[in-house]
Amino acid sequence: MKIYDSQAAPNPRRVRVFLAEKGIQVPYEQVDIVKAVNRGPEFRKINPMAGVPVLELDDGTHIAESVAICRYFEETNPEPPLFGVGAKERALVEMWQRRMELYLLLPIADSFRQRHDFFKGRIRQVPEYAEAQRQNAEEALAWLDTELANRRFIAGDKYTIADITAMIAIDFGRVSKITIKPEQKNLARWHAEVSSRPSAKA
Numbered sequence: 001m002k003i004y005d006s007q008a009a010p011n012p013r014r015v016r017v018f019l020a021e022k023g024i025q026v027p028y029e030q031v032d033i034v035k036a037v038n039r040g041p042e043f044r045k046i047n048p049m050a051g052v053p054v055l056e057l058d059d060g061t062h063i064a065e066s067v068a069i070c071r072y073f074e075e076t077n078p079e080p081p082l083f084g085v086g087a088k089e090r091a092l093v094e095m096w097q098r099r100m101e102l103y104l105l106l107p108i109a110d111s112f113r114q115r116h117d118f119f120k121g122r123i124r125q126v127p128e129y130a131e132a133q134r135q136n137a138e139e140a141l142a143w144l145d146t147e148l149a150n151r152r153f154i155a156g157d158k159y160t161i162a163d164i165t166a167m168i169a170i171d172f173g174r175v176s177k178i179t180i181k182p183e184q185k186n187l188a189r190w191h192a193e194v195s196s197r198p199s200a201k202a
Contacts, residue, residue: 002027004054010172011066012053018070020199096155096162105169107137111176148186
C-alpha cells in the first residue's frame with residue numbers, strides 16, 4: 001500500500017491530515033505536478049483523471065479522489081470516527097462535508113486554477129470565472145462565520161472531515177488572497193483551533 005502524493009496541492013493534504021487524525025502511517029510517493037508528471041501517460045494508467053492523491057492497495061487497486069480515500073480508511077480504521085456515528089450524524093457530516101467542498105473549496109480552487117500561470121496550457125482557463133468564484137468564496141466565508149456562532153466545529157460538537165476540508169480550503173485560499181476577514185470572529189476562532197491540532201501540520 002502507498003499513496004501518490006504532492007506536497008504542493010490541497011487535496012493530498014486533506015488525506016494526510018485525515019490519516020494523521022487517525023494515527024495511520026502509509027508510505028507516500030511524491031508526484032511532481034510542477035513538471036506535470038501526473039498528466040503524463042504513465043501516471044494516467046494509475047489515474048486517468050491525472051489528479052493526486054491516489055491510494056494504491058496491495059492488490060493493485062487504485063482509489064482516487066481524496067474523500068473516497070478517506071472513506072476507505074474510515075472503514076478499515078473506524079476510530080476515531082471522522083464521518084460521524086449513526087445514521088443521523090453521518091448524514092449531517094456528509095451534508096457539511098459536501099457544502100465545504102462545493103461552496104468553499106471548489107470556488108477557492110477555481111479562483112486559482114482559472115487564472116494562474118501554473119495552469120496555462122494544462123486546463124481551459126476563464127479569468128472572468130476566476131473572479132466570480134473568488135466572490136463566491138468570500139460570500140461562503142461570511143456565511144460560514146455566522147454558522148459557527150452556534151457550534152464548535154463545522155458539523156457540530158465533534159471534529160470531522162468537514163473541518164478538514166474547510167481548513168484546507170481556507171489555507172489554500174491565501175495564494176489567491178482569499179482570507180478570513182477581521183470581523184469574522186467565529187470563523188477565526190474555529191480556524192485557530194483546528195490549525196492548532198497536530199494533524200494540521202501533515
